[in-house]
Amino acid sequence: MNKQELIDAVAASTGASKSSTGEAIDAVIHAITQAVASGDGVQLVGFGSFSQGSRAARTGRNPATGATINIAAAKTVKFTPGKAFKDVVNS
Structure with a gap:
């Protein structure tokens, strides 16, 4: 599912317009x-x-x-x- 398909699904579920749903999803x-960028x-x-999270500096190898x-x-x-999400995926 891409972003437009998500907007269509949420708009159909809520009855809101696609444009207002798109703005709401963009805002979220x-x-x-x-929030995550600020820590x-x-x-x-x-x-x-x-x-x-953080990934420490390390040394690697160029495979070529x-x-x-x-x-x-x-x-x-x-x-x-979350638990509810995992339960739905695993059911």
Whole structure:
């Protein structure tokens, strides 16, 4: 399902217009993105939680040449599904 299909499904489910549904979905995504980028977690009970993680700097190898390269530390985004979400997926 892509974003437009999600908008169509939510609009059909709620009876709202597709344009207002699209704006609402964009606002939710923006709010989650801003919260996680600032280091806060976002918990949606029954769905899951988004949080920020970190990956330490390390050395790796270029598979083509075998040369050692340094891989910089990076921030990552973690998603942990909630129990209700896992139950629906596993049913």
